[in-house]
Amino acid sequence: MARPKKTEDGAAPFCPVKATLYLLGRKWTLLLIMELMGGVKRFNELSHALGGVNSRTLRERLRIMEKEQLVSRRVVSHIPPWVEYSLTPKGRALFKAMDDLSHWGRRWMKPPRPAAGKSR
């Protein structure tokens, strides 16, 4: 008999490993974690570091990561005020937990080869 794949209410059971992969697979998340491993960063610094991202997307992404307790946000009340972001212990632990997987990727994953020319 097949192993049951669903809980009683028909939903797939929660898998923390899949949830982690889903979280890491979202655009900008990984880059933001990598940037913030370098220390506290202002919004504008993150924006510059990420190049292509627009401010609205970045703000939204950071808000989600704040909700997930990966980053913490702090408003510095200077004039003019600024907003800065840093990794929480949870965010730092995630970066460290990625270490072996990053090594694996660099060891084993190669860029897809360009399609072979048809000149022959």
Added chain:
Amino acid sequence: MARPKKTEDGAAPFCPVKATLYLLGRKWTLLLIMELMGGVKRFNELSHALGGVNSRTLRERLRIMEKEQLVSRRVVSHIPPWVEYSLTPKGRALFKAMDDLSHWGRRWMKPPRPAAGKSR
């Protein structure tokens, strides 16, 4: 100035870590790797272990994983013949590289709380 995000031909540069996450994020891949860590498995055994997957999807998924050199496929020429799968060194290394990230997930990722009732 923003850091360049694109290569000269306009494509995003290849990132082995993202490629790894993409690979792991595909449905069934992680479960198949986990099943095959238990040793060589016949197609039917994998099919049973995974419950909900249909044979065509499973065959296709295993073919992709074979192409990615994560699993190896062997036809055993008994009568009737059968097909069995095992992890390659690359596949086993991937499972081991997932270890810290799995721990992180189990430590930090919680199931989403059900939506609050509106009875109050």
